[in-house]
Amino acid sequence: MRSTKAILAAALALAILGTLLVSLVAANENYADPYILKPEAREELVSFVNEAKDFVMAEGKDEALQVFNDPKGRFSRGGLYIAADANGILLADPYEHENKGKAPDMYNDSNGVAYAKIISSLTKRGGGFAYFIHPNPDHSNAEELKLQYRVKADEGLYLASGMYLPGPAPVFSNESRKDLIAFVEGAREFALNHTKEEALKAFNNPNGRFVKEELYIIAYDFNGTRLAHPYMLEAIGENALNVTDPNGVDQVRNMRDFAADWGDGFFYYIWPNPAKDNARELKLCYVTKVNDDWFLASGVYLPGE
Numbered sequence: 001m002r003s004t005k006a007i008l009a010a011a012l013a014l015a016i017l018g019t020l021l022v023s024l025v026a027a028n029e030n031y032a033d034p035y036i037l038k039p040e041a042r043e044e045l046v047s048f049v050n051e052a053k054d055f056v057m058a059e060g061k062d063e064a065l066q067v068f069n070d071p072k073g074r075f076s077r078g079g080l081y082i083a084a085d086a087n088g089i090l091l092a093d094p095y096e097h098e099n100k101g102k103a104p105d106m107y108n109d110s111n112g113v114a115y116a117k118i119i120s121s122l123t124k125r126g127g128g129f130a131y132f133i134h135p136n137p138d139h140s141n142a143e144e145l146k147l148q149y150r151v152k153a154d155e156g157l158y159l160a161s162g163m164y165l166p167g168p169a170p171v172f173s174n175e176s177r178k179d180l181i182a183f184v185e186g187a188r189e190f191a192l193n194h195t196k197e198e199a200l201k202a203f204n205n206p207n208g209r210f211v212k213e214e215l216y217i218i219a220y221d222f223n224g225t226r227l228a229h230p231y232m233l234e235a236i237g238e239n240a241l242n243v244t245d246p247n248g249v250d251q252v253r254n255m256r257d258f259a260a261d262w263g264d265g266f267f268y269y270i271w272p273n274p275a276k277d278n279a280r281e282l283k284l285c286y287v288t289k290v291n292d293d294w295f296l297a298s299g300v301y302l303p304g305e
Contacts, residue, residue, distance in 0.1 A: 034167035035270060035282045036246045037147060041163060045080070045149050049161050052082045056153045068092035068159075069100075079138040079164050086156045088119070095137050109133040110143065111172045111284055112266045119150075121257040123158060127151040129248040131268040136164045143169045145268075145282075147247050170268075172284045176300050177266075180215070180286050184298050187217045191290050203228035203296075204236065214275040214301055221294045222260060224252050228296075231274050245270040246280065255287045259295035264288040273301050 037045075052075055056064040067073045068082045071094040075082040084092035088103045104116040109132060118130045127150045135141035148162035187210055191199040203210050203217040210217040211230045219228035224241025226232070240252045251269045258265040266286050272278035285299035 035145065035165050035170075036280070037163060037165070042147075042247065045147070045161060045163050048075075048077075048080060049082070049149050049151055049159055051075075052159050052161070053151055053153045056157065056159070061154065061157060065092045069094055069097065071095060079136055080161060081137075083160050084153070085119075085158050085160075088123075091157075108266075111170065111268075112177055113268065113284075114265060117258060117262055117265050118148075118267065120261060121254055122148075122150045124257055124261070125253060127158070128250055128253075129244075130254070131247075131249060133169050134162070134164075138164070145169055147249075149248075170282055170284075170302050172300060172302070176303070177284070177286075180284070180298060180300050183212075183215060184217070184286050184288050184296055187296050187298070188288050188290055191296065196294070200228050204230055204233060206230040206233075214273055215298060216274075217296055217298050219290075219294055219296050220252055220255065222256055222292075224256060227294060251285070255285070255295060255297050258287050259289040269299075271299070275301075 052064070052068070055067070055075070059067075065084060068075050068084050069092045070076060073094070076094040081094050082092065083090065083096075090096070090099050090102055090104070093099065104119055107116075108114050111133070113132055115132050115134075118132055122128050122130055130148050130150070132146055132148065133143050134146045136144045136146075144164045145167075146162040146164050148160050150158055150160040153159045187203065190202065190210075194202075200219060202208050203219055205211065208230075216230050217228060218226075220226055220240065224239050226235055226238050226240045229235065241256070242250075243252055244250055247270065249269045251271070254267050254269070258267065264287060266284060269283055269285060270280050271283050273281045281301045283299040283301050285297055287295055287297040289295045
């Protein structure tokens with residue numbers, strides 16, 4: 001009897017331990033939940049934008065724009081609404097009528113991310129996902145992080161909508177952003193004063209000067225081939241152009257577009273943090289062009305994550 005009780009007790013302990021381990025793994029996998037949409041929510045966003053695209057095709061551009069501009073219309077559902085633009089000029093937005101007929105300002109959000117650069121990058125490749133900070137009409141226009149989905153409706157006309165992500169807008173300090181820029185620009189200077197082979201060897205060294213736990217240099221050519229990543233040495237030489245984060249945001253395509261079109265810039269994406277057991281966290285990335293062949297980037301994670 002004692003043996004049976006002991007076996008049952010041991011089995012129960014193992015079951016409890018197994019449940020705890022599963023919970024811990026799940027917690028780690030969902031570490032960045034405040035900034036990761038559930039699949040059904042992202043599908044709702046995509047379906048909403050595609051519904052608007054079908055409306056344009058069925059009713060015509062002029063009728064559609066009138067509906068998109070109506071804050072009480074069928075395509076205005078609080079924080080979920082349609083904005084339309086052509087050739088960079090805003091044609092419809094139910095909450096920003098004062099900006100109709102204007103191109104997006106080259107303003108930076110509180111973390112230095114330029115909205116116009118994001119729009120340009122998405123337009124260049126016909127649409128996609130991206131993050132930016134924007135006032136939420138459902139929360140008294142409080143600044144919040146938004147995931148935008150953008151598509152081409154017809155020749156020259158683009159439609160976009162987005163979902164605000166739970167939690168406060170991410171805040172990266174001026175000091176952390178300045179340090180990030182200095183780190184990446186220092187790596188660029190190193191690359192320009194050494195051979196490409198020497199620079200990539202230094203960037204790929206996990207114990208070298210360009211790796212400081214969560215802060216490290218990555219490099220790609222303009223075809224999307226991974227040239228340097230000290231935590232993914234086995235993937236050097238692979239094409240990463242189609243790599244996306246959990247919300248579908250293109251990291252490498254964004255890096256390439258920013259480097260090619262602007263020379264440098266900031267943007268957001270979610271990526272495993274090697275300093276925290278690869279927990280997925282929101283990251284502010286800074287990219288800079290080395291020359292016409294390749295570019296460098298690095299990023300910082302939210303403090304206190």
